[in-house]
Amino acid sequence: MKRKIISFCSVLVCCIIAFLIFYHNTQYNKYTIKGSAYITEKNKHLVGTEVLEGKGQVEEYDEHNMLKYSKTIKNIPDEMKLADSALISDFVTKEKNNEYITPEIIETNGSIGVFTKDDGSGWKLNKGDSLVFNFDKYQSKATKNQTAVIGHVVNGKMVKGEKFKDLSGSYEITADEPGEYYIYTIDASSEYLAFKQGSISVHEC
Numbered sequence: 001m002k003r004k005i006i007s008f009c010s011v012l013v014c015c016i017i018a019f020l021i022f023y024h025n026t027q028y029n030k031y032t033i034k035g036s037a038y039i040t041e042k043n044k045h046l047v048g049t050e051v052l053e054g055k056g057q058v059e060e061y062d063e064h065n066m067l068k069y070s071k072t073i074k075n076i077p078d079e080m081k082l083a084d085s086a087l088i089s090d091f092v093t094k095e096k097n098n099e100y101i102t103p104e105i106i107e108t109n110g111s112i113g114v115f116t117k118d119d120g121s122g123w124k125l126n127k128g129d130s131l132v133f134n135f136d137k138y139q140s141k142a143t144k145n146q147t148a149v150i151g152h153v154v155n156g157k158m159v160k161g162e163k164f165k166d167l168s169g170s171y172e173i174t175a176d177e178p179g180e181y182y183i184y185t186i187d188a189s190s191e192y193l194a195f196k197q198g199s200i201s202v203h204e205c
Contacts (some may be wrong), residue, residue, distance in 0.1 A: 012108040035065055035087030036187075039104040039194060047188045047194040048141040051108055065089050072114045072122065072182050074156030082186075088112045090120065093200060100200040102133070106196075107187035114153065115200060122153070122182040125175040130205030133171045133183045135164075138194040148193055149186040155179040163188065
C-alpha cells in the first residue's frame, strides 16, 4: 500500500511539473512586443521569428517612447520618412577595456534603438574623431537577409543611416562637427530583428 501511495505521489508530482512547464511556455508564447526591448527570458522566444498579430497576444511597450519624449533624439529629418510616432528606446552600454559593450536587443519594424553610456549620455567627439559600432545579428528563421538600418545622432539630430543585410559587420562614422553622438539601429524588415552583444569604440584623431 505504501509503495502505491509513493508511486501515485510521484506521478502526481510529474504531472504538476509538466503542467507548470506547459503553462509557463504558453504564457510566454502569448507575449509579444511593440518597439524595441532588451532580450529577456520573457521575449527571447521571439528572436528570429515573424511578427504575428492575433487574438490573445499581449503587447508591451512604453507609450512615452516617442519623439516628443525622447532624451536622445530631438529631430528626425523628413527624408528619413519616419513617423513622429515611431517608438524610440534607449539601451545602456557597459564600459569594458576602453570599449562599450552593447546589450542584446530585439526590435519590431520601424522601431528605433539608441545606445547610450551608463548615465544616458552619448559620446563626446571632436571634429575628426571616429565612432565604430561592431555588431552581430541573430539569424532570422523567416528570411535569409534581414535588413537593419544603422546610423547616428549628433547633437539631437538623427542622420540617415546605412542598410546592413549581413549577420555581422561594422558601422563607422567620422565626426564632421564636435558634439554628442549616439549610435542607433532600426528594424527595416517585417520580422523581429535581434542583435547579439556588440561593441562601440571611440578613435580620436
